[in-house]
Structures are given as structure tokens and as C-alpha cells.
Amino acid sequence: MASKEAYITGVGQSEVGVRLTRHPLLLTIDAVKEALADAGLTVDQIDGVSTYPGKMSGQPGFSPVGSEELADALGIKSKWHTGGGELPAQLAAIGNAAMAVKQGLARHIICFRTVYEAAAQARPDEYRPARGGDLPGAMQYLMPYWAMSASNWVAQYANRHVYKYGMKREQLGQIAINAHRNAQLNPRARNISKKELTLDEYMEARMITSPLCLWDCDRYSDCSTVVIVSAGDALDEVKATPIRIAAMAGSIDSFSWDQPEWTSSYDTGRDLWTYTDYTVKDVDTVQFYDGFAFLPLTWLEGLGFCERGSAHEFIDGGHRIALDGELPLNTFGGQLGAGRLHGFGFAHESVVQLRGEGGARQIKNKHQVAVATSGGGPMAAALLLTRD
């Protein structure tokens, strides 16, 4: 039976670490168990699985577990499952699940993202990436110029803010400083961030690709994050406070990192508000993809928290985005402070905050509306999550 609404009813996460030895399928099951207990569901009640980007044998650290493998391991009698990378960024795997439960294809869907990049790098014999061959597709226009990392591609957008809009390193640095400050209050970030980051330390850090320094780039981590998406007419089976997926948006521009004029966070951010009566003024906390520190600035501008070209002024001094500020950002530490969970951490934390279960890092103001985002290169996705 079709359902009008989709809700997140459970969240879970495995240990987060660097060079973990626990098998990635086991990390995924750790996160599933926590999410099931959180929701008050049993695995027998799960009838769907969704993941991003699906199992990638050529890059086994990037995505070591697929939806079919997980369904098999848990004995899930799935009625609908998916796993793929051709989506508007990581959180679209949750968006797909929301559409599936609204259609009545499933009632409770496990959505997960498992990353194992640090472990894979440490154990190349087990997790060797496929190599070799000439470059196909859009990569042939980037890699020959040793523009090999997404940090290089994002840095050029960031440098436009430096030269066109006057962004200073002291301003950009507030993203990483805020991330490490919040991470100290998140027990799951203990393996990633050991202490707060000072502005002096930030300014002295070595440059990776200007204007991004070491602190502006997330680091490979090993972890699984799970979000359970349930149909609106199945909430009586759930014990946790359900969080509604009030709107979702995604976009892609040019299918190439170097052709878009602006990152896709702008189109996605604009579109999100067309699906809801909520407005940007209603938002209590934002959990923005920060694989590179510049990306949250594009989300602040794209969603309309400030004008295009002014986000560095919005975050100047860091007070606005702090835990006790008017718009707390990445309250769990983001990927910079809590590990490269690759998108799903932002949905997980939004749910924690909206339920008021953040403990030491719980925001003090109203916690009814959150925005979680992922991506921010040529593709991006955003979720508006509400407790109502």
C-alpha cells in the first residue's frame, strides 16, 4: 500500500577508525544492529536494502559491501533493493528508499554506506584497486594534468572565492576548527580527532592544493553508517521518534568536474525549497558535506542562508556555526572531525539532533528542522528532515 510520507526511524553506526581490521561486512552488520535496536525493529521486519555506490570490485576500499551481499548475510527477505553510483550523491540512496516506501514497495529499508579506504590502503594485497589502461570519459581531461584528487577540483572553486570575493584563510579555517571542536563531544570521533584545532595550527598547516590545507581535507576512515527508512503507515511498528523526510532534492551538471560554472550545491539547494512549505528561516541545524572544507560554504550559499559569494563572511569568527550559535553546523564533527563517513554521517547526525539525543553535543535551541547534504561537485543531494 502506498504511503504519503517517508520517515527515518532508526540510525546506527559501527566503530569509526583508521586502518581497522574488522571485516567491512561485519562493520556494516554492527551498524545495522545498532539501527535496528534504535528503531525497535527486528531484521525480519526489514524488506528492503539501499546503498551508495554499490559494491565496487575495482575500488574495494571505496565501497566494499553491496546491498545484495548484506541482504544475503542477514537473511533479509527483500522486496526492493538497490545500490548504485549514478545518483546525485550519497544521500540519494536514502532518497531512493523514501520513494520506494512511498510507493509501497517496502515498509522498512536499510540504507547504508560502508567505507574501508584506510584499511584498504594498509592492506593492498587484500584490497588492491584495479589499475592500468588509458583514461576513459571525463577523467581523461583531468588526470593527465596531475589534477588527480577531488581536492584539486574543489580547490579551484574555492580559489575563485579567494580572488573574486575576498575569502581569507582565517575564514575558511572556521569550518575545520568548528569540526574538531564538535568532534571532541562525539565519542565515535575519538579515533579521528584527538583535540581541538587552533587558528594558529590551521594557519601553519602545510598546503595541499591552494587554498586548501591539510585540515581542509578529510582523511580516509573505516566505518559503516546505517539509516532505516520506513513508510509513514508503518510507524506503529517503530519505537523511536520518527524523523520525516520532508523534502529531498538532487542535481547533476555536465557529468564532469571541470565544466560546471558552479558546484551542484547551488541548483540542489535552490530546488530543495520548492518541495516544501518550510523555508530557510525554519532551519535549526545544518549537517553539510565537508569532505573538503570549502563545500559547506557552497551549501550555505546554495540553500540561501547567505548571498552567493558571501559565505566566508557568514562563518567569519565561527560563532554563527558553533554548537551554541544561530546555525550549528556539523555538530558531530563532520567528515573533517569525525571521519570520512562519506555522506551518511550527515543524515545520521540530523536524526540524533532532531530527536534531542546529542548528549554533550546536543544543540540548545529549537531542534525541529535540519538539512543534511552530500556531494557538491558536479552532483549533489540534500534532505530536509523534520520532527513534526
Add this chain to the structure above:
Amino acid sequence: MTNPPRMRPRIDEYNRPYWTAGAEGTLKLQKCNSCSSFNHPALPVCRQCQSEDLVYDALPGTGAIDTFTINHQSWYPGVEVPYVIARVRPDGAPGVILTTNIVNCDVDVVRPGDKVRVLFDEQDGIWFPLFEKVA
């Protein structure tokens, strides 16, 4: 230059002129014969009008830097750092952006808006378009 060979594009009938036009000393881009728009990266079809009548057009070889980054990190063994990665807007092809390296100058003197011109780094039959600042 002591750098290792650049990674190579997979050549097909659509992108071959782009990667080999440097042999004639020119920068060429795929262009639609029906609607005259440039089509980069090259495809078997025009993105604007879906025509399959695609040709290659020579450009002046000049352009301007849209934005750039100075890369300090060693991503690949043997590549000398720092180096400049830039997005260049080639003259004569509005809307197209080429990722490239800015060479023959100190990395610290590159700025958005700088006028540049193409030069080619030939490696085993591939002519990689690079750019240098116009004095």
C-alpha cells in the same frame, strides 16, 4: 622536466582530433555543424541539438584563466611539486572550460583573468594542451 609520462586518454574517433591537433600547432575543439555550439568533452552527439554532424574547429589558442590551484601534494610518484592546475576559458569557444597546467612561470604569479596561450607537450602521439602566460 623530469616528470613521469602523463596519464593517457583512451583515444576514439570522437576525441582523437582534440588530442592530436597539437601536431599542427593548433588547439581544436569538437563543434556542431548544425547549431555551431562547441561540444566539450567530445561526444558522438551534440549536447545542444542532438545533431550527429560534428566537426573539429581550430581555435586561436589564446584564452584566460578562470580559476586555478597551486598543488603541493605529491599524488603520483616522481611528479615535481608545486605545480599549477588551472581552468582555462579558450578564446572563441564560449562556455568551454579546459583543465590544464600553467607552465613556464613561477607558480606564485598566476591569477584568475590572466591571458594565456596554448603550447603542447607531445608524448608518444598525444599532444597535451598546456598553457603559458602571455607576457
